[in-house]
Amino acid sequence: MIKVLSLCKSYGKNEILKGITTTVSKGEVVVVIGPSGSGKSTFLRCLNRLEEPTKGQILLENVAITDKGANLDLLRQRMGMVFQHFHLFPHMNVMDNITLAPVKLKKYKKDEAQSIAMELLRAVGLEDKHDQFPSQLSGGQKQRIAIARALAMKPDVMLFDEPTSSLDPEMVGEVLDVMKKLAQDGMTMVIVTHEMGFAREVGDKLLFMDGGHIVEEGAPKTVFQNPAHPRTQDFLSKVL
Amino acid sequence: MMDLDFAFLDKYWLTFLKGAWHTLELSFFGVLLGTVLGVVFALMRISRLWPLKFAASVYIEIIRGTPMLVQVFIIHYGLTSFGINLTAFMSGVIALTINSAAYMAEVFRAGIEAIDKGQMEAARSLGMTRGMALRHIVLPQAFRNMLPAIGNEFIIIIKDSSLISVVGISELMYTARTVQGSTYLPMEPLLAAAALYFVMTFTLSRLMLWLEGRLRHS
Numbered sequence: 001m002i003k004v005l006s007l008c009k010s011y012g013k014n015e016i017l018k019g020i021t022t023t024v025s026k027g028e029v030v031v032v033i034g035p036s037g038s039g040k041s042t043f044l045r046c047l048n049r050l051e052e053p054t055k056g057q058i059l060l061e062n063v064a065i066t067d068k069g070a071n072l073d074l075l076r077q078r079m080g081m082v083f084q085h086f087h088l089f090p091h092m093n094v095m096d097n098i099t100l101a102p103v104k105l106k107k108y109k110k111d112e113a114q115s116i117a118m119e120l121l122r123a124v125g126l127e128d129k130h131d132q133f134p135s136q137l138s139g140g141q142k143q144r145i146a147i148a149r150a151l152a153m154k155p156d157v158m159l160f161d162e163p164t165s166s167l168d169p170e171m172v173g174e175v176l177d178v179m180k181k182l183a184q185d186g187m188t189m190v191i192v193t194h195e196m197g198f199a200r201e202v203g204d205k206l207l208f209m210d211g212g213h214i215v216e217e218g219a220p221k222t223v224f225q226n227p228a229h230p231r232t233q234d235f236l237s238k239v240l
Numbered sequence: 241m242m243d244l245d246f247a248f249l250d251k252y253w254l255t256f257l258k259g260a261w262h263t264l265e266l267s268f269f270g271v272l273l274g275t276v277l278g279v280v281f282a283l284m285r286i287s288r289l290w291p292l293k294f295a296a297s298v299y300i301e302i303i304r305g306t307p308m309l310v311q312v313f314i315i316h317y318g319l320t321s322f323g324i325n326l327t328a329f330m331s332g333v334i335a336l337t338i339n340s341a342a343y344m345a346e347v348f349r350a351g352i353e354a355i356d357k358g359q360m361e362a363a364r365s366l367g368m369t370r371g372m373a374l375r376h377i378v379l380p381q382a383f384r385n386m387l388p389a390i391g392n393e394f395i396i397i398i399k400d401s402s403l404i405s406v407v408g409i410s411e412l413m414y415t416a417r418t419v420q421g422s423t424y425l426p427m428e429p430l431l432a433a434a435a436l437y438f439v440m441t442f443t444l445s446r447l448m449l450w451l452e453g454r455l456r457h458s
Contacts, residue, residue, distance in 0.1 A: 050361050073364075073367045073369055074367065076365055076366065076367040077366070077367030080366075081362075083358060083362060085358055087358040087359055089359065091380050091381050100376060101363075101367060105366070105367050146362075150365075150366070
């Protein structure tokens with residue numbers, strides 16, 4: 001579904017990504033782990049070009065996202081994104097947060113979009129919050145709404161940028177549960193995370209990044225049990 | 241010992257009210273057009289197209305960097321040498337508008353730039369264009385934060401409209417000067433004018449506070 005070919009990204013002289021090549025298949029859950037500063041968030045943000053890649057190519061079902069003439073807005077509609085800090089729209093209630101993009105971009109009728117939103121809210125267990133404002137919600141609730149908002153566009157892929165890193169520990173579980181359910185339903189997902197247990201349990205493929213490279217790539221269970229590369233061994237010995 | 245005599249108001253109160261009305265008219269157009277143009281210049285300044293950015297910056301620097309009194313004279317008297325004869329009212333509205341637009345543009349730009357970048361990113365990640373994201377996500381939030389600064393600017397416009405008296409519009413300041421002349425009172429007409437300016441600006445600042453409060457709750 002997604003092909004990444006020798007992706008590079010630098011800020012001035014500072015090289016963040018030094019040639020990333022990988023693929024994400026349909027229905028696959030790819031988890032990306034690695035120390036901070038390894039470039040994993042930058043990698044994820046390049047996938048929908050929130051960061052502009054310096055070199056390399058990204059294909060979404062054979063359409064080059066990295067092309068100059070690519071219709072980015074249309075491509076982004078197919079790639080939902082969930083951020084570490086949620087970024088809900090604070091001036092709108094939950095319902096409007098979820099329905100704004102489908103109504104404006106997919107030309108859904110308002111009531112149509114709202115019934116889709118209610119369905120999604122049920123799926124994330126927050127149907128009673130539809131008329132609340134983001135400031136009235138806990139972090140875990142905000143993140144679940146953010147997931148619902150991204151899903152409302154019916155994307156083909158979901159990108160998660162450290163979705164639980166700014167949550168209080170007791171709220172991490174509720175967000176991971178929603179993500180797990182999504183994975184079970186067959187959603188294609190790329191997840192940057194520090195939740196090793198989750199990566200191991202839900203991931204189909206694991207990428208270990210360090211210093212702008214994918215150092216190791218494989219089935220999560222294999223990598224966790226028998227990390228091949230010394231840097232993976234070192235990292236895992238610290239976090240597990 | 242100073243003895244203030246406001247007996248002249250018996251005869252001139254209506255003149256003052258008319259003056260205040262003209263001040264309000266001038267300010268109204270200055271605020272309205274200045275706000276609209278201010279948004280346009282602010283969007284130009286944050287544009288990624290450098291000619292737009294450059295044009296807006298030049299405009300803002302020139303208008304902010306020259307006295308409004310000079311601008312008023314240029315617009316009303318100077319332009320006649322190019323065959324452009326504007327009514328005093330037109331000149332006044334133009335001078336107020338170009339000024340408030342310049343200041344307002346900076347207020348809007350600062351307001352837009354103060355909104356967390358993540359808001360724009362979240363909107364773009366859903367597939368919204370930059371324009372849509374600005375309109376539906378960034379500007380409504382920026383506007384709320386900018387209200388105090390906007391209110392400030394409105395008040396400045398009301399006060400600055402007194403400068404327009406130099407081209408002979410019978411707004412409040414001009415009225416005060418006329419009444420001074422015909423009553424030989426140096427102080428009282430000015431105090432009357434000052435009081436009316438204050439009533440206008442104070443009402444406005446209360447109104448803005450009320451609006452801020454209302455927006456905060458929604």
